[in-house]
Amino acid sequence: MSYQAGMIPRSAPPLIRIAFLSALIMFLEMLLVRWVGTELRVFAYLQNGVLVAAFLGLGLGCRNARQPVRLLPALLALTLVALVIRDPGGWGLGEGVTQGLVAFQDSVVWYRAFGADWPQYVRTALVAFSLAASLILLGAVAYAFRPLGQWLGAWMDAHPRPIAAYTANISGSLLGIALFVGATVALTRPFTWLLVVGLGLVVCAVWADDGRAARACAVGLALALPLLARSEPVPTFWSPYQKLTLQPLLQTVGPDGRLTRCGEMIRVNNVGYQTLLDLDSGRMAAEPQLYPPNEIRTSHYIFPYELVGERANVLVVGAGAGNDAAAALRAGAQTVRAVEIDPTIVALGRARHPNQPYASERVTVSIDDARAFFRRPSGPYDLIWFGLLDSHTTPSAYANVRLDHFVYTRESFADMKRLLDSSGLVVLFFEPQTDWISARLIRLMTETFGQPPLAFVVRSSTNCLGWGGLMLIGGPPEGFAVLRARAEANADLRPRTVSLEGVPLDTRVTTDDWPYLYLAAPGLPRYHLLIGVACLVLGLLVRRSLFKPGEPVNGAMLLLGMGFMLLEVTSVSRAALLFGTTWTVNAYVVGVIFAMILLANLVASRASISVTRWPAMGLVGSALALAVMPTAGLAALPLALRVVLGGGFLTLPVFFSGLIFVSAWAATERKDLALGSNLLGSLLGGVASMLSMVVGFQALVLLTLAVYLSALLALRRGPALGALHVPTP
Secondary structure, eight states, X not given: OOOOTTOOOSSOOOHHHHHHHHHHHHHHHHHHHHHHHHHSTHHHHOTHHHHHHHHHHHHHHHTTTTSOOOSHHHXXXXXXXXXXXXXXXXXXXXXXXXHHHTTTOSBOOTTOOOOTTSOHHHHHHHHHHHHHHXXXXXXXXXHHHHHHHHHHHHHHHHOSOHHHHHHHHHHHHHHHHHHHHHHHHTTOOHHHHHHHHHHHHHHHGGGOOOXXXXXXXXXXXXXXXXXXXXXXXXXXXXXXXXXXXXXXXXXXXXXXXXXXXXXXXXXXXXXXXXXXXXXXXXXXXXXXXXSOHHHXXXXXXXXXXXXXXXXXXXXXXXXXXXXXXXXXXXTTOSEEEEEESXXXXXXXXXXHOXXXXXXXXXXXXXXXXXXXXXXXXXXXXXEEEEOSOOOSSOSOTTOSSOTTXXXXXXXXXXXXXXXXXEEEEEEEXXXXXXXXHHHHHHHHHHHHHSSOOEEEEEOOSSGGGOOOEEEEEEOOHHHHHHHHHHHHHOGGGGXXXXXXXXXXXXXXXXXXXXXXXXXXXXXXXXXXXXXXHHHHHHHHHTXXXXXXXXXXXXXXXXXXXXXXXXXXXXHHHHHHHHHOSOHHHHHHHHHHHHHHHHHHHHHHHHSOOOTTSHHHHHHHHHHHHHHHSOHHHXXXXXXXXXXXXXXXXXXHHHHHHHHHHHHHHHTOSOHHXXXXXXXXXXXXXXXXXXXXXXXXXXXXXXXXXXXXXXXXXXXXXXXXXXXXOOOOO
């Protein structure tokens, strides 16, 4: 169906069409967040940048819902995004953008190429390139969503039953989430995702206002999109969290510099991540050119056990593909519990690790988040081993934390300590990259056990013995005192020992409220600010389409959208403390959020709602409870109660905010403009959510409450003065 400019459809669009469009929008959002964040690594750390651009495009579309809908420009924009990601010319566009945005070095991003000695003009040029490329990329993302927003705004505005239309919108969005999560669980690749989107856009071409030739071109581009992701040059696996590729681990040996294989390397999002090493003592003895005999005892996987001795019960967190478990078995462990969050990495370890540690009867594998495991009934353990547990991505576009952030907090280490035997020890490996990360980890160990840890730098001349890094050993006084005395008396250890005398005592310790391990102090990393600037520039460029004479922005809808986005970020982050940061938790939380919205729609469809009365009181009360009630109390509940009570507690404000929104929105005259204002508010909320890095999550909840109170005040000042009763649903 095609609409003329300035007109609205005479007949109501079917609800199934609204649901279909909403599912396509959500699927495309999740696709771009995942694909862009994988191939342009910096966006893995700020996934909400892509989400904010999508909201801008949808808001732009809704506010121009009565204009002709052109699909071809959107397909061209989407093709541009795909070309930047695939980089067919091999120009290194994605890595160039990443290196430019993180050139300021105020937040750690893995495999940062810049050094402090780089000339300022080189750094400035790369930053300028990265900002321009990000602006073009985010602009293309926004424009790809514009026609989808136009259709959504027009159809929602035209439907005579607004709550039914909004229910179809939410149901379709939930379906889109379920489809993408299902595709992720099935380990499908971007080819499949783009095929789904391409077919969906082909259906949408029926409703487009493009001319015949332009429509044919749009259909052709939609069908060709998957071809841009068809081939991948090396063995590649798409896990629920990241892209994994395999390549041989090669070491230069002999006077002729011959490359010899000694294992495999798993690369994550196109950079090195972990290895699969052969730790068999027989092979090490047989190939001294790969395993220098004088380095074996002081290598990554052997040296710790030379210090702590044989340990019967070992817990490994960040177990990866199995090196740490293989080391424990080699050292004589009777039982090994290996905890790893990524099931695909475990599967690679089962299939390809040369020592097959995960096939041993002494090893039990748990696919889980380390923080969540620390709270489970388990142990006691003689040794808890942190196996270079670090992250290259965030768990969700609705979270400003990385997968490992809640593992390295004061509260997490307290949970970990409870799993230790009274004479147990903790071995923690990390590649800190900065002095303040080292200091932070040392302070965490010191606070947890009441005394400073032993610290060593572990390195080998060959990658075949492991990458090594900073090694900290700590534990309760009973077992640790003997180890410290023995280590301090061993003169051979002194070259590897790190003195703790110069460790800064003012380094802020990470907590569950401020878990930002990779920030020196509270503040916004400059690459976040650059992306925020890019989004603001985009808004300025399209301001004439967003803000037309006679079509003012609905302030209440804007604030409700902003508040809802902040509420989503808060709920997902708090859920990580209750259940962990796994993909299943994120799917559960987002599902409960949408279920709460559907429940709010049901209530609004059956009762006349005065939005500034009991829904407002419920929203304020539940948000205050979210701000002041510690999550630890809920985390101590059994899993079933945690799922029901914890999920309900975290998302109860969503129910009241959903009730307020749908009631107020249904009473507006121009629902397309109101929906557009709401989506623009979500954009602002996405940007404002970055403030958690400055003030912490508790203060972010209070900011959310302030935004909602402003929205309620705006509603009271409206024509209905708080008595926005819903028309017949």
